[in-house]
Amino acid sequence: MVIVMNINATDKQISDITNLLTSLGLGYHISKGEEKIVIGVIGDKKKLEGKAIEMMEGVEKVIPIVEPYKLASRIFKPEPTIVEVEGVKIGGSNIVIMAGPCAVESREQLFESAMAVKKAGAQFLRGGAFKPRTSPYSFQGLEEEGLKMLQEAKQLTGLKIVTEVMDVHSVELVAQYADVLQIGARNMQNFSLLKAVGKINKPVLLKRGLAATLGEWLSAAEYILNEGNKDVILCERGIRTFETYTRNTLDLSAVPAIKKLSHLPIVVDPSHGTGKWDLVAPMAKAAIAAGADGLIIEVHPDPKNALSDGAQSLTPENFETLCEDIKVIAKAVGRDFV
Ligand code: PEP
Ligand code: MN
DSSP states (O other): OEEEEOTTOOHHHHHHHHHHHHHTTOEEEEEEOSSOEEEEEESOGGGGTTOOGGGSTTEEEEEOOOSSOSTTBTTTOOSOOOEEETTEEEBTTBOEEEEEOSBOOOHHHHHHHHHHHHHHTOSEEEOBSSOOOSSTTSOOOOTHHHHHHHHHHHHHHOOEEEEEOOSGGGHHHHHHHOSEEEEOGGGTTOHHHHHHHHTSSSOEEEEOOTTOOHHHHHHHHHHHHHTTOOOEEEEEOOBOOSOOSSSSBOOTTHHHHHHHHBSSOEEEOHHHHHSOHHHHHHHHHHHHHTTOSEEEEEBOSSGGGOSSOGGGOBOHHHHHHHHHHHHHHHHHTTOBOO
């Protein structure tokens, strides 16, 4: 349940509520917006039976939440969350572009990609140093060496770094090098990993699981938020359906649906969402038109020889053309992309 307070509720009225919750063994989170102060109640709501919270001073209304997530919900926080990374805003009116190779393969490959995506207009460099591959025999990533290369690429270009963390024991290591920690689709319900990234002070890009409903995805976000990390960015990357022509089915309806259900920013990954480079640009443009807060796109200087996901990677030239088109679409839908 959430307790919506009058905007001019006093500190005493708020603490009367929180003291009552604490005395009943319930937890709470407070969201202070411009128009509302909302108290999200955590725990077994049966403990509140017989307590007429609506009658307490300063309370505007009490809204029961039936969804398994609260902190991620729009009811709890009506204003959109804007995640800020060294001056770059994700959410609000801004469009952010994250781009780079699927995996960090070498210094040359990474730097070439970084310079190309920077030139085209990206603000973030993506690149996996730890790769979740379907087969254990596929390239698994350069690990810490790859993270160091990402950091060098950041020094060279000023691009912020988004890279995947695959397990609890490498969270601290990856956090030393990354500006945004990516949780991969296969790990969306790795609850111990979600709790671990919830405890650190770095934004998290949470990819949608291969077969996750929106409710399951937002519940996964809830794990991170509930640990105190408020900077969660959702990423739609396609789901498993009966269609085999594409690698996944990119669910663009998730974008407006998430905007309705949640205050969290959402970016779209049309690369994993389609698996085919020639479908990436149309779906990227559609994603921005649908209201996405940004894109994460695989770009490789030599897709044919990429160690992973070459078939869905754009060449730097195609990526540049796409960014030009995104500028036009962003403007048409009233968004800022510079
Ligand atoms: C990736 O971004 O390289 C990746 C592995 O994505 P996903 O977890 O969405 O498959
Ligand atoms: Mn990939």
